[in-house]
Amino acid sequence: MKPIITAICLIGSFSIMAFAIWPEYQDLRESIVRADVEEENLSNIINYNQTLEGITADLQNNYIEEMKKMESGIPDDHYVPSLFAEIRRASYRTGVRIEGMGDFSLNEFEERPQLIETEISFQVEGSYSNFKNFVEELKTNARIMSIESIRIDKRGTTSQDLQPLEYSVTILTYSY
């Protein structure tokens, strides 16, 4: 009887080792690796969350002005009349006169597709120094404006004519 039992035990033992313990051991190793990865993920997500909290608080408390300025620089809407109004205000402040508002067009900004590029043309008249101030005013405007082109025309036919100069300006602004 003993030999039979011994044989069964040995065969059973090796079978368990080969078909149960070894696959289970492989699973265990995989699980340990996965557990390490998950541990790292967990740690990362917790750190990430804490960092997000810190950044959010920082942005909301310490960088309010800066954020407002950037929002003004690239407003959410591309409402053209408000842009005209800003140009008109700049002209009032600098002593040039708006002669006419020309065409405008809205295009996707190629370099940053999330932005809409507004091209707007207009004509002003005034002295050269006032026009320089006007351009400077556009440059320092909260809304980002880039000069695309200008044309300066003398009105009179001789140098004795002291009439103001005429300017055609095309600018680009951006919005979301």
Add this chain to the structure above:
Amino acid sequence: MAIDIKPKEEKKYKLPDSFNALFYYSIVLLLFSVSAYLLISQWNSEIEAQIDHREEFVENLRGEEEFEERRDFVYDRRNLMNDYLHLYYNKKTLNNFFLFLEESVHPAAHLDTVTLDTEDGEVSVTGYTLDFNTLEQQHTILKEFSFNREIIGWVPEYHPSPTDKFDYQTHLDFVEDEEAWSKRIENWDEFGEVEIFEQEMDDGQIRSVIFLIDEDMDEDEEGAYQRFQPNVDIVTVEDEDGEEKERITPLRNLVDIYESPILGMQRTSVDKENIRNVDEIPLLTVARQEDYRTNRKDLLDWDWYEVLIVENVEPIEEVELVGVSEVQGDFSVEFSFQIKLDQEIFKP
């Protein structure tokens, strides 16, 4: 005589003595195998449960509305900053163009029209002079026109001592800052000394040193520096009428944001677009090259400096006199120039 015949005894097979040991060993081995299997299974189950728990925790955290809002907010702000910086540093300004216009026109020449296309840098100028000699001089002025451009930028902070030499080659990254520069230029006259300037902050650190580099600096000279006050945190200023005027936030603040851990980097890609490699600026590469190796480590480890650089810009790529006509009566010569400008002129 009767013979008693006995049957032959059968030979009994006897197991060796060591078989008992094998018998018990096999039983122990079986028990051990079963136990090991159960143990490993149990261990595996516990780890799987732990993994599930962690995954669930991460999923829950990610799914939290507050977390998503916070993340969206930060990414939204980051995108806004990236877009803003990109546009801010790529917008075309005409300060230098007006300078060009004022300084390149002959006093005796009269302009009728000036047409500028900033995208292509093409300028068309028409006008008249009273003689051909003036026209020739006007043409020469345009061909030779150049101007000094000042740039302010950020470089790794360095703590100079009287014996140290500052090494421009270690500036590595160079960020231009129009607003910071324009503020300093207002206070230009307040500073006259030519030296390296240190400012000790309340925390004992020496920060924010600005140098003006003489454009005439020779390779063998120490070079000339001019110092400026470094504070640029100006949000609003009053204009001549006493009205408050908004100014764009100085870059310093934005850089601080970019150094935040969430972005995982000190600079964004947009920032990099505005970085000038000092190798591109000849004034910086000639004088200090030999000190590079000595000071490199310190410079890389520390914070940022502000540096003001004056460079000579020759913005005109081409000048072509495309038309000349003589007007009778009141004698005059009408001219038309086509000028190709370098995009450098549209930078602040």
